[in-house]
Amino acid sequence: MKIYFLLVFLALTACGLSPEKQADLSKIGSRPAGIELPPIKTRILALATSEWLYFGQQSVIYDGDKESIPQVGFWEDESPYVQRINQYWRAVGMPDRTGRNCEQPWSAAFVSWVMSTAGVPKDRFPPSEAHWIYLSRIIRSADMPKASFVPRAIKNYKPRPGDLVCASRGSSIIAPPAESSFLEIIENTKLHCDIVVEKHGRTLETIGGNVRNSVSKNILKLDKNGHLQPIARRPWFLVIENRL
Numbered sequence: 001m002k003i004y005f006l007l008v009f010l011a012l013t014a015c016g017l018s019p020e021k022q023a024d025l026s027k028i029g030s031r032p033a034g035i036e037l038p039p040i041k042t043r044i045l046a047l048a049t050s051e052w053l054y055f056g057q058q059s060v061i062y063d064g065d066k067e068s069i070p071q072v073g074f075w076e077d078e079s080p081y082v083q084r085i086n087q088y089w090r091a092v093g094m095p096d097r098t099g100r101n102c103e104q105p106w107s108a109a110f111v112s113w114v115m116s117t118a119g120v121p122k123d124r125f126p127p128s129e130a131h132w133i134y135l136s137r138i139i140r141s142a143d144m145p146k147a148s149f150v151p152r153a154i155k156n157y158k159p160r161p162g163d164l165v166c167a168s169r170g171s172s173i174i175a176p177p178a179e180s181s182f183l184e185i186i187e188n189t190k191l192h193c194d195i196v197v198e199k200h201g202r203t204l205e206t207i208g209g210n211v212r213n214s215v216s217k218n219i220l221k222l223d224k225n226g227h228l229q230p231i232a233r234r235p236w237f238l239v240i241e242n243r244l
Contacts, residue, residue: 038244040118040119040120040244041161041162041242041244043117043118043119044114044115044118044120044162044195044242044244045161045162045195045197047114047117047118048114048195048197048207049197049207051084051110051114051207051209051215052073052207052215052216052217054084054215055073055074055081055084055214055215055216056071056072056073056074056214057071057073057217058071058072058073058074058211058212058214058215058216058217059071059216059217059218059219060211060212060216060217060218060219061218061219062218062219062220062221062231062233062234063221064221064231065231065232065233067233069212073214073215073216074214075099075213075214076099076100076102076106076210076213076214077099077100077102077213078099081099081214082098082099082100083098083099084099085097085098085099085106085109085110085209086098086099087113088106088109088110088112088113088209089106089109089129090113091109091112091113091116091117091127092108092109092112092113092127092128092129093127093129094109094129097109102213105169105190105192105210106209106210107131107192107193107208107209107210107211108128108129108130108131108133108134108193109127109129109209110208110209110210110215111131111134111164111193111195111208111209112125112127112128112129112134113127114195115127120148120244124148124149124244125138125148125149130191131166131191131192131193132186132187132188132189132190132191135151135166135182135186135191135193135238135240136183136186136187138151138240139151139182139183139186140183147243148242148243148244149164149240149241149242149243150240150241150243151182151238151239151240151241152238152239152240152241153237153238153239154227154228154229154230154236154237154238154239155227156227157227157239157241158222158225158226158227159196159199159204159228159239160196160199160241160242161196161197161198161199162195162196162242162244163195163196163239163240163241163242164193164194164195164196164239164240164242165193165194165196165204165206165220165228165236165238165239165240166191166192166193166194166236166237166238166239166240167191167192167193167230167234167235167236167237167238168189168190168191168192168235168237169190169191169192182238186238192208192210192211192234193208193240194206194207194208194211194218195207195208197217202221202222202223202224202226203219203220203221203222204219204220204221204222204228205217205218205219205220206218206220218234220234
């Protein structure tokens with residue numbers, strides 16, 4: 001636990017947060033007693049959380065088909081957040097884009113920046129400007145010995161901190177019966193993925209970029225078995241298990 005919060009503090013300091021936000025570690029949440037996360041997974045959670053704090057702690061609650069935003073943060077086209085998003089784009093080789101390129105979804109760039117900055121090797125998680133690109137490479141490598149990321153159908157796997165949860169954007173995707181079939185339905189498809197940061201009973205908390213124009217924490221409901229359910233506003237269909 002002490003190691004986790006130390007890494008969170010270092011991540012917050014590196015991200016240039018105000019002293020007030022650096023001190024407010026209680027909002028980050030806690031790990032179950034006696035459970036230590038692997039260092040690289042801890043860095044992923046710390047970085048995602050620090051960016052959420054930096055963007056003003058915007059929260060989106062999904063309850064069935066209803067959505068509410070009790071906490072509104074700072075948006076992509078505001079200064080200095082415009083240039084913050086430029087850092088995400090740089091992680092995927094697009095240094096000319098900023099938060100003012102609103103026509104270009106930056107959620108994949110955000111996830112890629114978190115993974116890269118946390119120290120995930122690029123051969124394990126290739127930074128990409130679109131979710132389907134890195135997901136395709138992950139799925140193709142899932143059967144390799146000691147694969148770091150493994151695709152899971154939402155009905156067969158309970159998401160945990162450090163995992164990714166993915167949904168289609170626009171029209172719904174019907175999940176295939178087997179994990180090996182995901183490749184057939186995601187290529188060149190508009191998707192959105194969040195990083196799972198907390199799990200409390202049947203409540204799952206994720207953080208994603210380009211969610212309502214900001215880096216947002218999303219509050220999701222799990223079913224009675226602990227599985228993620230597709231909803232109209234977020235048709236979830238895939239979890240990427242993080243084995244790092």
